Amino acid sequence: MKRRQQGVALIMVIMVVAVITIAVAELVSRQQVDIRRAGNLFDQDRAYLLALAGEDVARGWLVRDIEQNTVDNLNEVEVSRIPRTPFEGGFISGWAEDMQGRFNLNNLLAADGSVDPLARKRFGRLLRLVGLDLSAVDAVIDWMDKNSDELPDGAEDSYYSGQGYSAANRLFTSPSELALVKGIGFKGYQALAPYVSALPERTAINVNTAPDLVLAALVEGFSKEDGEELVQARDPEPPNEGFSSLDDFIVLPKLAGTDIVETDLDIASSYFLVTVNTEWGRARAQLYSLLKRDAAKKTVVSVMRGQGAY
Ligand SMILES: [Ca+2]
Ligand SMILES: [Ca+2]
Incomplete structure (x- = not known):
């Protein structure tokens, strides 16, 4: 026991x-x-x-x-x-x-909220250069403008509510918002991403740092190859120091007889x-x-x- x-x-x-x-x-x-x-x-x-x-x-x-x-x-x-x-x-x-060196999406609207015709033209050309439809310009403007009136090819809440969200109706805070815009979507955003910015105010494009497609979008009828020629004329060989004045860019033989204008262009950032x-x-x-x-x-x-x- x-x-x-x-x-x-x-x-x-x-x-x-x-x-x-x-x-x-x-x-x-x-x-x-x-x-x-x-x-x-x-x-x-x-x-x-x-x-x-x-x-x-x-x-x-x-x-x-x-x-x-x-x-x-x-x-x-x-x-x-x-x-x-x-x-x-x-x-x-x-x-x-x-x-x-990019196209600032927020340049599409002037300070008074009206559409900037020159920026609209340049952005439309950029859309075409990356293979998107020109009609997406209206949708991008509708996305930013304060009102809910649809432009001819645009889209406002009546369209976006079907997608489960609403139009921003304010300036872009990030270019990635483009992925949500009618006619652009994620693929379109990826194509545009290297060429666009969303800055908190209107800015000029620096022609010394702009890539081929952004330069090509400054001129009616210019292709990617024309843009490449402009880059080549700007930076023929390293060091790529660009132009020391905007005039040096405007007087390039390549731009003679084109519709290029100096408005919203610069050589500083x-x-x-x-x-x-x-x-x-x-x-x-x-x-x-x-x-x-x-x-x-x-x-x-x-x-x-x-x-x-x-
Ligand atoms: Ca709107
Ligand atoms: Ca500097």
């Missing part, structure tokens, strides 16, 4: 020890998960802060640039590129893009999109920052930041 009781007591002791061992093991493993999680969060924070530091570097570069010259060209944009470089204990890479990629420990971050440079005050501010897509 006594021996039996001893046996039971021994089994109970073994069970208690087992339970304690399991509990401790679980506690330790949970603690390790917590430590790792905290470490990941710390790494993510550092990666993001490092990306913000990259944005600061870009701001400094833009200020130095405006102190040195009043022209912006592709050579400057190229030299601003930072390859993957160790920085403050992590890695950083980044580049700037001139957002005024105020808006740049900076993309910064960083790594810290196990974390990575990508930051997009739309920077606005004030040439007179020599200041640069971030007007929009994002971690998804511009």
Whole structure:
């Protein structure tokens, strides 16, 4: 009897020890998960802060640039590129893009809300150059204008409510909104994406940084090949320093006898999109920052930041 009781007591002791061992093991493993999680969060924070530091570097570069010259060209944009470089204990890479080398969607409306005829013409040509239908211009304007009156080929809430959303009826905050617009859609947006921007005010197109299709869209009847010829005339060989005056562009033989006008064209820019990629420990971050440079005050501010897509 006594021996039996001893046996039971021994089994109970073994069970208690087992339970304690399991509990401790679980506690330790949970603690390790917590430590790792905290470490990941710390790494993510550092990666993001490092990306913000990259944005600061870009701001400094833009200020130095405006102190040195009043022209912006592709050579400057190229030299601003930072390859993957160790920085403050992590890695950083980044580049700037001139957002005024693109067609600013928000130029389609004048300050008083009326349609800008020149911008409308240029955007219509750009649509055709990327293979979209000209009729989508009306839909893009309806998307932005405050009213709900449909233009002939346009679309307002009566159309979009069937898609489950409404027209923005305000200026574009991101070109990606184009994916929602009638006649454009996601594929159309992808085709237009390298050539359009959505800046918070009306801007000129910088002919020094504009790619072939944006230049071709400035002239009635011009094809992609004509645009390529303009790029070739601007930057015959590296360094691609472009034109030092807008006149030098306008007087190109290629443009003689065309309907080109100087309105809303320039050789300098105020808006740049900076993309910064960083790594810290196990974390990575990508930051997009739309920077606005004030040439007179020599200041640069971030007007929009994002971690998804511009
Ligand atoms: Ca410059
Ligand atoms: Ca509208």
